[in-house]
Amino acid sequence: MSSVLIVGAGPTGLTLACELARRGTAVRIVERSPEPQRGSRGKGLNARSLEVFEGMGILDRLQAFGRDDLFFRKYRDGEAVSDTDPFEKFAPAPGTPYVRGLLIAQWNVERVLRDRLAEWGVRVEFGTELTGFEQAGDVVTATLADGERIEVSYLVGCDGGRSGIRKALPITFEGRTLQEQTMVIGDVEAEGLSQELWHQWIDADGGIMLCPLPGSSVFQLQASPERDAAGLRVEASLESFQRLFDRHARIPGIKLTNPAWISTYHVNERIADRFRVGRVLLAGDAAHVHSIAGGLGMNTGIQDAYNLGWKLALAAAGRAGDGLVDTYEEERLPIAAWTIDTSGELWRAVSRSIRTAGSGTEGVITPDILGLRLGYRWGSLAVERDARTDDAPLRAGDRAPDAPLRDADGAAVRLFEIFSGTHFTLLGFGAASAAALRESTERHGDSVWSYLIGSGPGALDDFEGHAAREYGVTGDALVLVRPDGHIALTARAGDARAVHDYLGSLRG
Ligand SMILES: Cc1cc2nc3c(=O)[nH]c(=O)nc-3n(C[C@H](O)[C@H](O)[C@H](O)COP(=O)(O)OP(=O)(O)OC[C@H]3O[C@@H](n4cnc5c(N)ncnc54)[C@H](O)[C@@H]3O)c2cc1C
Numbered sequence: 140m141s142s143v144l145i146v147g148a149g150p151t152g153l154t155l156a157c158e159l160a161r162r163g164t165a166v167r168i169v170e171r172s173p174e175p176q177r178g179s180r181g182k183g184l185n186a187r188s189l190e191v192f193e194g195m196g197i198l199d200r201l202q203a204f205g206r207d208d209l210f211f212r213k214y215r216d217g218e219a220v221s222d223t224d225p226f227e228k229f230a231p232a233p234g235t236p237y238v239r240g241l242l243i244a245q246w247n248v249e250r251v252l253r254d255r256l257a258e259w260g261v262r263v264e265f266g267t268e269l270t271g272f273e274q275a276g277d278v279v280t281a282t283l284a285d286g287e288r289i290e291v292s293y294l295v296g297c298d299g300g301r302s303g304i305r306k307a308l309p310i311t312f313e314g315r316t317l318q319e320q321t322m323v324i325g326d327v328e329a330e331g332l333s334q335e336l337w338h339q340w341i342d343a344d345g346g347i348m349l350c351p352l353p354g355s356s357v358f359q360l361q362a363s364p365e366r367d368a369a370g371l372r373v374e375a376s377l378e379s380f381q382r383l384f385d386r387h388a389r390i391p392g393i394k395l396t397n398p399a400w401i402s403t404y405h406v407n408e409r410i411a412d413r414f415r416v417g418r419v420l421l422a423g424d425a426a427h428v429h430s431i432a433g434g435l436g437m438n439t440g441i442q443d444a445y446n447l448g449w450k451l452a453l454a455a456a457g458r459a460g461d462g463l464v465d466t467y468e469e470e471r472l473p474i475a476a477w478t479i480d481t482s483g484e485l486w487r488a489v490s491r492s493i494r495t496a497g498s499g500t501e502g503v504i505t506p507d508i509l510g511l512r513l514g515y516r517w518g519s520l521a522v523e524r525d526a527r528t529d530d531a532p533l534r535a536g537d538r539a540p541d542a543p544l545r546d547a548d549g550a551a552v553r554l555f556e557i558f559s560g561t562h563f564t565l566l567g568f569g570a571a572s573a574a575a576l577r578e579s580t581e582r583h584g585d586s587v588w589s590y591l592i593g594s595g596p597g598a599l600d601d602f603e604g605h606a607a608r609e610y611g612v613t614g615d616a617l618v619l620v621r622p623d624g625h626i627a628l629t630a631r632a633g634d635a636r637a638v639h640d641y642l643g644s645l646r647g
Contacts, residue, residue, distance in 0.1 A: 142166065142455035144281050144291045146304060148263040150181065150245060151423025151440035152297030153252035157195060158448025160259035162561050164455050167291075168256075169267040169283065171298075175253070178400030179326050179352055179359045181245040181437030187510030187538070188438045189237040191445045194559050194624055200251045205243030206353045211501055212336040217389035222336070225501040233605040234540030235511055236555070240504075244352040244359075245437055269298070272307070274417045277461075292455050293464075294419045295447070297440070300407065302425035308416045314409030314479070320430075320486070323364050323375035323383075325401040326357045331393050334358075339500055340387035347380075347387045348500070357399065362387075364403070375401050406430045406486060408479050414468035422447055427475035432485035433508040439478050442510065443471050449561065449622040453645065460647020470515040481507050514538050515625060524630040524637040525616060532611040535629050539620045542606035544592065544599040552599060554606065557590060561622055565589040565638060568607060569615030573597075575635035582639060587619075 143159055145152045148170035159166040184192070184201065192198040210222045229238035253263055268284040272294055279294040296304030305312060327349075332338065334351040341348075345363035352359055362383045365373040373379050377398045384395055407428045414421050423440030447467045453459035485503045506512065514537035515521055521536030533540070541555045558564050565587050567576040576589040591598040592606050601607055610618055615632035619641060630637035 142292045143295060143451060144169070144269075144279070144289055144293075145295045145297055146269045146281075147171075147297035147299055147423075147425070148249070148253070148265075149176070149297060149299060149423065149440070150248050150252065150437045151425075151444050152295070153249055153256065153263070154191075154195075154441045154444035155295060155297060155422060155448055155451075156256050156261060156263075157197075157252055157259075158444060159452050159455075160256055160261045161195070162449070162452035162456075164452045166261060167264065167289065168261065169264045169269060171266070171268040173266040175246060175249060175265075177246065177326075178402065179244045179246065179357070181248070181434065182242060182350065182352060182359055183434040183438075184241040184243060184248065184441075185434065185438045185508055185510045186235065186237040186240070187513065188441050189241060190538075190541075190555065190624060191441060193555055194445075195255075196559060197251055197255050200255075201243060201248065202241060204247040204251065204354050205241040207239040207241050209242055209335070209337050209351070212338050214338070214340040214388070216342060217340070217387070223501055225504045228504075229506075229509070233542050233603075234609040235509075236541050236553070238509060238511075240434070240508075242350075242353055244355065244357075247354065248437065269303070272304070272419065274419065277418060279418045292418060293451055295451075296419065296421045296425045297423050297444070298425050300409075300424040300428045302421065304419060305411055305421055305425050308413075308419060310416065310421070311412045312409045313412060314407065314428075317406040317408070320406040320490070321364055321372065322404045323360075323362050323379070323402070324404050325360050325375065325377075325380060326352070326399040327360050327377070327380060327395040328356050328397045329358055329384075329393055329395050330356075332358070332390075338388070342387055345383070345387070347383045349384075357397075360395070375403050377401070404431070406483075408483055410472070410475050410479055414472055415465065420447065420451075420464070420467065422471075426471075427479060429479040429482040430486035431482070432489055433482050433503045433505070435478050435482050435508060435510075438510060439475065442474075442513075443467075445623050446471055452561075459645045462647040463645050466518055466520050470518045470520070473517070474513055477513075511538060520621070520625075520627060522628045522637075522641055524628065524634055527611070527629055533609065533626065533629075535626045537626050539618075539624050539626050540609040542601070542609050543603070544606060545602055546599060547597070555624075557588065557599075558620060558624055560588075563587045563622060563627065563642070564620040566606075566610070566618045566620065567591045567615075567632065568601075568610070568612045568618070569593050569632055570595050570598075571615035572617055572632035575617055575633060575638065578635040579638050583642060587638070587642070 516536035
């Protein structure tokens with residue numbers, strides 16, 4: 140019996156499948172489409188997703204398909220008025236090495252994930268549709284379109300905004316569809332147009348934007364829909380794209396060609412009231428949909444999967460209680476609600492700004508969309524045993540920051556490098572934590588990797604004090620970091636018991 144069946148091979152399902160496969164969990168992933176999706180859809184990975192992919196060991200592969208240096212070029216009435224670097228206000232820092240979004244077509248994100256998954260021996264089963272499922276006790280029986288029945292411990296619906304799995308569960312998908320907020324969208328080629336800029340022609344009566352997709356000759360086109368003489372929306376087509384381009388860009392001789400994907404996009408703001416019913420879970424668009432302003436859709440799904448993966452792997456292996464899986468909804472549902480509000484505000488702000496010739500699209504590049512401030516302080520997995528105050532720079536549940544260190548040979552090593560993998564990481568700040576680190580290694584073996592941080596023998600040298608500052612440590616202390624890069628526990632340096640209690644509590 141497979142432990143987990145994932146339905147849907149978009150970015151969410153693929154990230155989850157990788158997280159399970161690399162932990163040795165028996166997983167199948169089925170996808171209704173006969174082949175990978177061809178439409179670009181999401182085209183940016185935010186800073187937090189880049190950290191996630193560093194943790195999964197595939198950041199370099201994704202970077203090879205993307206770029207982070209594209210300027211926005213704005214035009215009014217056909218004339219170029221400004222070139223701007225949308226991320227110019229953000230600079231990397233020791234705790235936050237990635238701040239610029241990586242422009243990358245969703246099909247390339249999916250391709251990298253599929254390739255990585257295949258290296259663990261798991262292949263996406265294309266042309267395979269889930270048609271039903273039932274739960275009894277701790278077994279879910281799923282039925283596929285060809286009649287095959289599969290028994291699993293968990294079924295995860297990563298089956299997109301129209302999720303059939305969600306609809307089959309007693310789950311509401313509260314929210315609204317904003318029919319009046321509509322955009323036409325598609326992938327086209329435009330020979331003669333520079334691929335070095337994201338072109339944005341915005342006029343009083345509408346506009347069109349063409350964003351080059353790295354590593355291809357394709358632009359993602361977004362535009363306000365064409366209207367006919369009666370003010371009715373004209374169906375999106377290559378011809379209507381060309382008319383919109385000619386009206387706003389006014390560059391004779393450039394022809395839009397090879398439309399690989401054409402769609403009409405309505406803003407939907409909806410959230411599932413539960414992310415779990417029994418042994419069936421929802422993740423990604425199946426659980427929440429929102430405006431594309433800020434490019435948070437694909438990123439939120441990837442980060443859902445990263446939160447769920449380690450929990451499901453431990454529970455499916457019987458190494459954690461099923462209660463650990465409950466913390467997925469506890470942590471991610473509030474993040475989804477926040478994302479809907481945030482992207483909605485960004486959508487309204489950018490729409491206003493475009494109408495009034497304000498800052499326009501770079502108005503959506505705010506600290507919020509980097510995803511670096513999101514954490515789970517409220518969750519039951521966030522434990523503090525060292526009396527941190529509310530104003531401490533870092534609290535249990537927060538994202539664990541990076542910091543540069545040096546190993547015993549003086550070689551550079553970053554915290555993110557030692558976090559990368561499937562383990563918990565125990566950081567012991569100062570010599571007084573050495574005994575607790577030793578004890579943890581004896582008791583927990585490979586599941587917890589322990590490091591002494593400081594300046595003495597055997598320690599990773601915090602030579603500029605960045606690690607202590609980022610982690611809000613003034614004396615000696617213990618910090619336990621979860622496999623998904625969030626702070627599990629903060630404790631006093633000698634409190635080995637706190638670490639054992641914490642890990643014991645997960646076994647539930
Ligand atoms: C027009 C448009 C533009 C977008 N632009 C952006 C953007 O600029 N930035 C951004 O971050 N996001 C954008 N998004 C959102 C982003 O594409 C989604 O958030 C992302 O695809 C969600 O990933 P997912 O894996 O959760 O779901 P999906 O990518 O939707 O994948 C779900 C998969 O499940 C499969 N499936 C469904 N039912 C079954 C079944 N019964 N059996 C088997 N398989 C099934 C589907 O075929 C599909 O492949 C856009 C979305 C749209 C539609």
